Amino acid sequence: MRILVTRPKEDADRTAVKLRARGHTVLVAPLIEIRFADGPEISLDGVQAILATSSNGVQALARRTRRRDVPLFAVGAQTARAARDTGFAAVKSANGDARALVAAAVDWAKPDAGALLHAAGAETRGQLAGTLRAHGFEVRTSVVYDAIAVSGFPTEALTALKSGELDVVLLFSPRSARIFCDCAIKAGVADRCAALMAVCISQAASDDLAPLGLRVVHVASGPNEEAVLALLE
Secondary structure (H helix, E strand, O other): OEEEEOOOHHHHHHHHHHHHHOOOEEEEOOOEEEEEOOOOOOOOOOEEEEEEOOHHHHHHHHOOOOOOOOOEEEOOHHHHHHHHHHOOOOEEEOOOOHHHHHHHHHHHOOOOOOEEEEEEEOOOOOHHHHHHHHOOOOEEEEEEEEEEEOOOOOHHHHHHHHHOOOOEEEEOOHHHHHHHHHHHHHHOOHHHHOOOEEEEOOHHHHHOOHHHOOOEEEEOOOOOHHHHHHOOO
């Protein structure tokens, strides 16, 4: 199949390697650019555990602290791998989404054992922190990166969409789905996109594709790359 991968570049490149190894033709077109936030070292004093909802948060935090001894609770397997690769010694994975991470943190941590630090992106809505505070936890939020939406499709991707050269688009977040819709409408290729099969990481991402009226939309069985790629089989 001819597949459009819309993840941020580093993630997209890793996904592309896996897809090409399975015999697919891949075009990488990141819809979000990740920018790490510079600043002073982030203190982990009094922190019992770090909450990481993305691998970008892990990598951004690792640039701002030399400590790797604080336990890190990751939302899923990819984020956990990033934490281990960055040198964090005690890593646990909730193997799910933000709600799964909240449930796991309530089980793994204690409200009176110190604060939880969320290594967050600028787009965070604060729901994770708010829910944990309702359970009696002190939660500190450190915005360590920003995810900037592109203003339009890269030239190669736009050409492929216009000519109908693609079969599938992979969408790994609701925001990516919204950006994809915006770019398609802006570029005048919404009708061409309607012929694509979309594979989405969640129902929320699928719902945000509604303006394009895609004929075939599949939702992964779990919020992770493995589940998304499994649908291509």
